[in-house]
Amino acid sequence: MTISREEVEHVAYLARLGLTDDEKEMLRDQLSSILDNMQILGELDTGAIPPTAHIIPLRNVMRADAVVPGLTHEEIMANAPEVEEGFFRILPVFEEDYER
Amino acid sequence: MNLHELTAHEAHDLLVARKISSVELTRAVLDRMSATEPTVHAYITTTPDLALDMAADADKRIAAGEGVTHLTGVPVAIKDNMCTVGVRTTCASRILENFVPPYDATVVRKLRSASAVFVGKTNLDEFAMGSSTENSAFFVTRNPHDIERVPGGSSGGSAAAVASHSAIAGIGSDTGGSVRLPASFCGVVGLKPTYGRVSRYGLVAFASSLDQIGPLTKDVTDCALVMNVIAGYDPSDSTSIDSPVPDYAASLVPDVRGLRVGVPREYLIEGMQPGVEKAIRDAIKRLQAMGAQIGEASLPHTRYALASYYIIAPAEASANLARYDGIKYGLSVRQASDMLDAYFKTREQGFGPEVKRRIMLGTYALSSGYYDAYYLKAEKVRTLIKRDFDEAFAKFDVLVAPTAPTVAFKIGERVADPLSMYLTDVFTLAVNQAGIPALVVPCGFAEGMPVGLQILGNTLSEETLLRVGYAFEQATRR
Numbered sequence: 012m013t014i015s016r017e018e019v020e021h022v023a024y025l026a027r028l029g030l031t032d033d034e035k036e037m038l039r040d041q042l043s044s045i046l047d048n049m050q051i052l053g054e055l056d057t058g059a060i061p062p063t064a065h066i067i068p069l070r071n072v073m074r075a076d077a078v079v080p081g082l083t084h085e086e087i088m089a090n091a092p093e094v095e096e097g098f099f100r101i102l103p104v105f106e107e108d109y110e111r
Numbered sequence: 112m113n114l115h116e117l118t119a120h121e122a123h124d125l126l127v128a129r130k131i132s133s134v135e136l137t138r139a140v141l142d143r144m145s146a147t148e149p150t151v152h153a154y155i156t157t158t159p160d161l162a163l164d165m166a167a168d169a170d171k172r173i174a175a176g177e178g179v180t181h182l183t184g185v186p187v188a189i190k191d192n193m194c195t196v197g198v199r200t201t202c203a204s205r206i207l208e209n210f211v212p213p214y215d216a217t218v219v220r221k222l223r224s225a226s227a228v229f230v231g232k233t234n235l236d237e238f239a240m241g242s243s244t245e246n247s248a249f250f251v252t253r254n255p256h257d258i259e260r261v262p263g264g265s266s267g268g269s270a271a272a273v274a275s276h277s278a279i280a281g282i283g284s285d286t287g288g289s290v291r292l293p294a295s296f297c298g299v300v301g302l303k304p305t306y307g308r309v310s311r312y313g314l315v316a317f318a319s320s321l322d323q324i325g326p327l328t329k330d331v332t333d334c335a336l337v338m339n340v341i342a343g344y345d346p347s348d349s350t351s352i353d354s355p356v357p358d359y360a361a362s363l364v365p366d367v368r369g370l371r372v373g374v375p376r377e378y379l380i381e382g383m384q385p386g387v388e389k390a391i392r393d394a395i396k397r398l399q400a401m402g403a404q405i406g407e408a409s410l411p412h413t414r415y416a417l418a419s420y421y422i423i424a425p426a427e428a429s430a431n432l433a434r435y436d437g438i439k440y441g442l443s444v445r446q447a448s449d450m451l452d453a454y455f456k457t458r459e460q461g462f463g464p465e466v467k468r469r470i471m472l473g474t475y476a477l478s479s480g481y482y483d484a485y486y487l488k489a490e491k492v493r494t495l496i497k498r499d500f501d502e503a504f505a506k507f508d509v510l511v512a513p514t515a516p517t518v519a520f521k522i523g524e525r526v527a528d529p530l531s532m533y534l535t536d537v538f539t540l541a542v543n544q545a546g547i548p549a550l551v552v553p554c555g556f557a558e559g560m561p562v563g564l565q566i567l568g569n570t571l572s573e574e575t576l577l578r579v580g581y582a583f584e585q586a587t588r589r
Contacts, residue, residue, distance in 0.1 A: 019471070026429060026474040027436075027451070028467060029459025037464075038471055041529055045472060048530060049418045052488050055495065062490030063497060065320045065350070066546030066570075067307055072349035086213040092443030099438055102450045 012046045014039050114139035115276040119185045119333040122279055126173055126184045133173070133184030136279075137166035137228050140186040144230065144277040152252050153262075153272040155191045155201055157231035162186060169226040181336040181360075183226040188278035190269050191232035192239055193324070194313040195219050198229070202315050203247035204237045206435050206442045206461030216313025217345045218282060218324050225340045230278055233268025237463045238432065239289055239317045241265050242535040245526055246465040253522075254297060256560055260519040263296030265289040269327045270297040280337055281327035286317050287420055288514075288539025290325040294551040295514035295563025300334045300580065301327045303539075305571050306546035307352035309338075310345030318427035319350075321420075321543040331552060331581040335359035338573065354571070362574035365585040367401050372579075373408030373507030378538055384517045386557025391513045394554040394564045394583065398511065401586055403579075408510055410499040415492050416541035421533055422476045422489035423544070428466075429473030435461060468529060497545045504569040509579055511566050513538055514551050518560035542567060550576040552584055 019039050023030050030038065084097065093100035114136050117125070125131045141159050148154060169184035189195065192202045194212035196219075201207045215223065222229070236246035244252040244267025252267045254260040255275035262271040266283025270293030273281045283290040285303035294301025302325045309324045316322065326337035339360060344353040374395055379388060399405045437443030437457035444460055447453035462470070476485035503510060515535055525532040542549045547570055554564035564583070568576045 014475075018475075022471055022475045022478060025478060026470050027433075027454040027458060028462070028470055029455035030467070031459075034464075034467065038468065041468060042471060042475065045421065045530060045533075046475075049422060049485065051418050052415055052422075052492055055412075055415060055492060057488060057491035057495070060491040060494050062487055063493040063544075064490055066497065067350055067352070074346060082213050089213060090210055090440035092437060092440075093445070101438055102445065102447060102453050104450045 012043055012050065014043045014046065115143035117279060118329045119182060119280050119336055122185050123181050123183070127179065133166040133169040133228060134163060136184065137162050137186050137230070140230055140278060147255070147275040147277050150253060150258055151255055151271050151275045151277070152250050153233055153268045153275065153277060154188070154231040155203060155234050155249060155268070156199055158198055158229055161198070162228050162230045165226070165228045169228060172226050178226070180225040180340060182222065182340050184228060186228045186230045186279050187222060188231055188233045188269050188272040188281040189219065189229060190235055190266050190283050192235060192284060192315040193219055193282065194315070195229065195232065198232060200232065200315070202238045203235045203249055204461065204463065204466070205248045208442065210440055214313065217310035217347060218341045219313065221341055227340070233266070233272055233281065235268055236265035237466050238315065238428070239265040239284055239286055240428065240465050240469055242288070242292055242532055243525065244268060245522065246463060248463050251522055254519045256298060257519070259521055260560065261296065261522055263293035263519060266327060267293045270294055270299055270301070273297070273299045273327050273329060280329070280333055282324060282341070283327045284314055284322060284324050285543065286321045287424060287543050288536040290327060291514050291539050291549060291551040291563070291565060292535065294327055295561065296519035298553045298561030299327055299329060300331050300553070301325060301551045302334050302338065302573070302576070303542060303549050304338065304342065304573055305352070305548045307350050308548070308571065308573065309341050310343070310348040310351045312345055312347035316431040318424040319431060320427060321424060323543070331577060331584050332360070332363055334550070335363055335577050352571070357574055359574060359577055362577045363581045364578050365582040367398060367403040367579055367582045370403045370509065370579065371507045372398055372403045372405050373503055373510045374405060375408045375410045375413070375503065375510055375512055377410050377413035378512035380516070382516065383513065384557055387513055387517060387562050390555035390557055390562040391564060395511060397586060398583060401582060406507065408503045408507055410503060410541065412492065412495045412499050413541060416496055416544060417533060417537055419489040419492040419496065420540040420544060421472070422485050423493065425469040425473030426476045426486050427473070429470045429477065432466070432470055493544045496541050500545045500547055500569070508575055509566050509568050509572070511564060514563040514565040515539070518557050518562060538565065546570065548573050548576055550580045552580045554583070554587070
């Protein structure tokens with residue numbers, strides 16, 4: 012199992028994860044060898060086996076539709092990197108001048 | 112009498128008899144911390160002022176005789192991936208280095224209402240990803256038995272704090288062995304409860320279908336007492352189990368006569384350290400001498416558990432860690448051309464190598480074209496692993512096994528090779544995939560380092576595990 016550098020870059024893009032050139036090279040090697048070890052699962056015939064995502068039988072859990080006290084606006088914003096007029100400030104999402 | 116050396120139950124007895132105060136006990140623990148921390152480095156954040164305030168409140172509660180629990184006035188260490196209101200919660204990551212939670216994890220809230228005393232937040236592998244606590248973005252925690260060796264991970268800080276007496280009891284979390292491995296390596300007691308027994312609300316998510324909070328304590332009695340405080344249904348955690356919590360202290364009965372104890376043959380393998388194998392085999396003989404019925408068990412899919420774990424856990428992690436985007440909290444790199452560029456740069460600078468590796472592995476396993484071959488396949492293997500345990504527990508009350516193939520290894524020894532590090536968890540990570548509980552109790556030494564016996568039980572069998580652990584501890588106490 013060999014992962015190409017392009018695959019590393021594609022997966023990093025999906026994960027929105029910046030990597031240095033050295034990290035890309037290291038991860039290419041390491042992911043290849045880790046995925047090699049995953050091939051052992053191919054020994055098992057799991058055609059008739061249902062998957063287990065969770066060991067607790069899954070069901071929707073609803074809370075009562077009632078108003079309960081929550082965090083204040085100040086508490087929510089206290090960890091924000093940048094705040095403007097009480098809102099989270101972010102960088103432009105689109106390249107063009109969206110204020111126009 | 113060195114107060115910091117007390118167990119929680121010994122401290123409780125002295126506190127309620129008014130022979131010591133919580134402030135005295137807390138000062139003793141804080142003094143001990145000042146002596147041990149320069150070498151052990153168990154804590155990311157210490158909270159001495161908060162601790163003394165909480166101790167004074169606990170003393171008032173004891174004086175009034177109201178709402179006193181077994182942890183009232185007892186200094187505890189909390190792994191730094193559980194939210195503590197007003198005290199920073201870093202997950203040992205640069206990305207959360209300055210994060211101060213606006214709310215308490217449910218476990219923290221329960222400890223607070225039990226009037227436990229918070230002495231600090233302990234080191235871990237970044238986001239609990241690791242087996243040695245070397246993946247902390249800040250520093251490496253040392254094993255108190257030999258500071259050249261790792262304490263195990265990822266709850267290495269809490270285990271090292273308890274083992275070095277800079278806390279009376281500790282709280283950890285276990286996704287693939289992260290309570291049990293450090294318990295074994297540091298010579299303390301550690302319990303990974305049944306999935307859903309302890310609320311995960313406010314535990315920073317790593318792999319949500321596997322994560323579970325558990326105690327790290329000086330003995331089995333303390334483990335039961337901590338469980339009495341932290342276990343239970345929580346409406347804030349939709350995966351918590353809505354069934355009554357027993358009094359775990361009632362299961363501390365030193366009697367294993369007639370108990371059916373299985374030894375899974377796949378867990379005593381070639382390549383184990385001889386001293387570890389001997390300690391485990393001696394422990395099994397001891398249980399037999401105490402009247403347990405020992406038999407051979409088999410968990411035939413054990414050899415696949417590592418591969419399925421290292422697909423499922425990173426897949427869930429890659430989804431959970433998508434939230435670190437530098438907008439609402441945490442590190443935010445703003446020297447960027449646009450928001451997308453800021454995501455890349457924030458996450459590049461905020462995450463360490465192991466976290467990046469797991470995000471990559473998990474994203475790969477979930478990506479289009481690979482989902483069926485990796486993630487779905489691993490979930491099917493997870494079913495087979497669970498069935499192995501179902502069949503074993505039809506024949507046995509508990510299983511006993513080593514916690515790890517070796518004692519604590521040297522710092523730096525496994526850092527360069529991720530696979531050798533992953534193999535450290537080979538005996539612990541099937542338990543999380545099956546959702547069952549497992550208790551680790553010290554069972555001797557090899558190469559001068561502690562060895563932990565792992566006792567595995569069926570879903571919600573914590574009482575049986577505590578009984579076996581307690582009986583074994585009482586029989587082997589020096």
